[in-house]
Amino acid sequence: MRRTATGLIVLMAALFLWSGRFLEAHPAWGYLHAFAEAAMVGGLADWFAVTALFRRPLGLPIPHTAIIPENKDRIADTMAGFLRENFLTPAVVGRRMGSMNLAHAVGSYLADPGAMKDSRIRSGAGELAVEVLESLDPERLGTQVRSGIKTQLGKLEVAPLLGGMLDAMIADGRHKPLIDKIIRWAGLVLEDNETMVRDMVHKRANAVLRFTGLDERLANSVLDGLYKLLAEVLVDPDHPLRSKVEEGLHELARGLREDPEMRERVERMKNELLDNPAIGEWWQGVWERLRANLITSIRNSNGPGGGYLGETLGELGAALRDDARLQRQVNRFARRTAVGVATRYGDQIVRLVSETVRRWDARTITDRVEGAVGRDLQFIRINGTMVGGLVGVTIHTLEAIF
Numbered sequence: 030m031r032r033t034a035t036g037l038i039v040l041m042a043a044l045f046l047w048s049g050r051f052l053e054a055h056p057a058w059g060y061l062h063a064f065a066e067a068a069m070v071g072g073l074a075d076w077f078a079v080t081a082l083f084r085r086p087l088g089l090p091i092p093h094t095a096i097i098p099e100n101k102d103r104i105a106d107t108m109a110g111f112l113r114e115n116f117l118t119p120a121v122v123g124r125r126m127g128s129m130n131l132a133h134a135v136g137s138y139l140a141d142p143g144a145m146k147d148s149r150i151r152s153g154a155g156e157l158a159v160e161v162l163e164s165l166d167p168e169r170l171g172t173q174v175r176s177g178i179k180t181q182l183g184k185l186e187v188a189p190l191l192g193g194m195l196d197a198m199i200a201d202g203r204h205k206p207l208i209d210k211i212i213r214w215a216g217l218v219l220e221d222n223e224t225m226v227r228d229m230v231h232k233r234a235n236a237v238l239r240f241t242g243l244d245e246r247l248a249n250s251v252l253d254g255l256y257k258l259l260a261e262v263l264v265d266p267d268h269p270l271r272s273k274v275e276e277g278l279h280e281l282a283r284g285l286r287e288d289p290e291m292r293e294r295v296e297r298m299k300n301e302l303l304d305n306p307a308i309g310e311w312w313q314g315v316w317e318r319l320r321a322n323l324i325t326s327i328r329n330s331n332g333p334g335g336g337y338l339g340e341t342l343g344e345l346g347a348a349l350r351d352d353a354r355l356q357r358q359v360n361r362f363a364r365r366t367a368v369g370v371a372t373r374y375g376d377q378i379v380r381l382v383s384e385t386v387r388r389w390d391a392r393t394i395t396d397r398v399e400g401a402v403g404r405d406l407q408f409i410r411i412n413g414t415m416v417g418g419l420v421g422v423t424i425h426t427l428e429a430i431f
Contacts, residue, residue: 030407037414038072041065056429063425064418071417075410082406083395097398098391105386109379117375119368126367132349132359139346159327187299188292192285199278205266208274212263219255226252 045065051058080086081094097104115121198204219226227248262268284291302308348355386394399406 030404034072034076034407034410034414037411038069038076041069041072041414041418045069059429060422060425063421065421067421067424068414068418071420072410072414074417075413078413079406079409083399095391098395101389101391101394102387104394105383108386109383112382113375113379117371117378119372122371123364123368126360126364130356130360131363132356136346136349136351136356139342140350141346159324183300183303186292186296188285188295191295192282195278195282195285199275199282204275204278208271209263212259216256216259216263219252219259223252 042065045062048058048062048065052062077086081091082096083098085091085094195204198207258270262270265271285295349359389397
């Protein structure tokens with residue numbers, strides 16, 4: 030386009046010189062001559078104007094030329110101010126984000142089977158997850174999480190919560206399988222400790238019972254009675270002992286909710302448990318195993334990790350695409366986050382723009398701005414050439430008439 034615009038000026042100059050030889054031959058040559066002369070002047074004037082924006086025409090130190098390189102610092106500040114006032118204000122960001130359904134757009138893309146078949150998406154998400162997991166300092170993160178959990182649990186009164194959970198479990202009948210498991214566990218414990226029970230009976234029996242051997246029969250009777258009792262409780266859902274257990278659970282739930290002494294004991298036990306270093310070490314071990322397994326699973330693209338990650342992203346996308354309530358929550362969070370970023374970091378963002386432009390040298394900013402505007406600058410020259418020619422013809426016509 031630059032060559033075209035320059036070639037048009039050269040063409041007008043040649044036409045001006047050629048038509049000047051035939052001015053006496055016919056009046057029509059005067060119109061062509063006037064067109065070429067004015068077009069040449071208009072093209073040169075616009076060439077000067079366009080060139081003066083970016084550099085000094087012909088290298089001459091003409092005042093008010095090379096405008097962009099000479100004023101790049103002021104331009105940088107103006108651009109930054111324009112960006113801050115018109116784009117990074119909380120009102121503008123909030124209004125723009127409010128008109129977007131970002132969650133639906135992301136969900137539709139992730140739920141698209143074609144997108145999930147693209148290994149680059151899975152590998153990119155996997156690498157990002159791996160980098161995040163590997164960048165986390167295990168000891169520092171574990172300490173922070175322990176501290177956060179301890180702080181939150183310290184604020185939470187767990188006794189009423191446990192009481193409500195126990196009441197709900199009893200009301201739904203979910204305590205019955207637990208009682209069955211406890212009975213079976215008691216039977217297994219009794220079976221493993223029969224020798225200890227027999228020794229206890231033998232030691233507490235008097236000499237007559239031991240002499241006659243009745244102590245052994247008494248121990249067998251005790252064991253048989255206990256086994257029979259456990260079996261009856263296990264098979265009979267209406268056994269009185271079950272009712273006693275349920276009654277005790279109800280009392281425990283009521284005490285957890287209403288008894289100040291029991292609530293205080295539970296809180297004291299909770300705090301002692303939270304202060305126990307063994308709990309912190311246990312959490313550290315759990316986190317390290319979880320982190321290592323996640324990294325191994327994600328990196329093993331031929332194993333279940335890659336497929337699981339793709340399925341997870343697809344399920345997430347389907348939920349975002351189809352669940353209007355989830356969309357509102359995600360969009361609200363994204364809007365608040367964007368507004369918060371604009372509020373807290375807007376000045377830093379525009380300062381980054383300003384400082385980046387300031388660091389560019391004259392040639393860099395000239396090339397980038399000229400390349401961005403591109404063809405339109407050369408169209409200015411072409412239009413200037415043609416408009417100049419038309420103005421020349423008009424002036425020549427008016428001169429001939431009057």
